[in-house]
Amino acid sequence: NAGVMQNPRHLVRRRGQEARLRCSPMKGHSHVYWYRQLPEEGLKFMVYLQKENIIDESGMPKERFSAEFPKEGPSILRIQQVVRGDSAAYFCASSPRIHDSSYEQYFGPGTRLTVT
Amino acid sequence: GEDVEQSLFLSVREGDSSVINCTYTDSSSTYLYWYKQEPGAGLQLLTYIFSNMDMKQDQRLTVLLNKKDKHLSLRIADTQTGDSAIYFCAESLSGYSTLTFGKGTMLLVSP
Numbered sequence: 001n002a003g004v005m006q007n008p009r010h011l012v013r014r015r016g017q018e019a020r021l022r023c024s025p026m027k028g029h030s031h032v033y034w035y036r037q038l039p040e041e042g043l044k045f046m047v048y049l050q051k052e053n054i055i056d057e058s059g060m061p062k063e064r065f066s067a068e069f070p071k072e073g074p075s076i077l078r079i080q081q082v083v084r085g086d087s088a089a090y091f092c093a094s095s096p097r098i099h100d101s102s103y104e105q106y107f108g109p110g111t112r113l114t115v116t
Numbered sequence: 117g118e119d120v121e122q123s124l125f126l127s128v129r130e131g132d133s134s135v136i137n138c139t140y141t142d143s144s145s146t147y148l149y150w151y152k153q154e155p156g157a158g159l160q161l162l163t164y165i166f167s168n169m170d171m172k173q174d175q176r177l178t179v180l181l182n183k184k185d186k187h188l189s190l191r192i193a194d195t196q197t198g199d200s201a202i203y204f205c206a207e208s209l210s211g212y213s214t215l216t217f218g219k220g221t222m223l224l225v226s227p
Contacts, residue, residue: 043206043215107158
């Protein structure tokens with residue numbers, strides 16, 4: 001059973017370009033979370049999605065950032081017009097949502113975005 | 117508000133026990149987690165504890181929870197050089213599914 005897959009593992013973009021980060025959850029998992037880790041910081045929650053639904057996007061910057069989890073295919077985190085401050089490691093996690101108040105999140109290896 | 121604090125660095129010798137501490141502020145936290153991150157890698161879930169428990173043991177790992185003081189600790193017995201990594205404490209709130217992380221404690225194990 002493959003774990004959470006993220007690609008690319010490393011992404012370099014110039015200021016003003018778009019970055020697309022992909023996440024395939026573990027088999028059987030229907031809940032996806034995106035977190036951002038700035039250098040020497042902990043992970044900060046960005047967005048929580050189920051298939052075709054955004055459940056909680058309270059951690060997403062208001063502009064330039066968007067996320068989706070379509071019925072088919074991976075979840076996508078999209079950053080438009082990237083700036084140097086977007087340079088970070090972006091982690092995706094998935095969970096099976098065992099019941100309403102309990103879950104375990106399994107993390108992917110992350111995508112390290114560098115904006116030059 | 118939500119806040120999770122950890123000491124930033126811990127150095128131990130191989131074979132000693134390591135104790136990593138964490139404090140959190142939200143008394144409604146339901147689940148508390150310990151994750152391990154090795155260089156350049158993702159996060160690996162080590163263990164978690166429900167807020168109605170005081171202690172949980174899993175092989176070399178012992179988690180202690182003092183709910184009154186909002187203090188969580190992770191003890192690693194017989195620490196090995198392969199345990200060198202960053203350890204993150206995280207909490208989740210009842211009925212709220214996302215994780216709030218501390219900044220991580222870097223554990224360095226010397227031979």
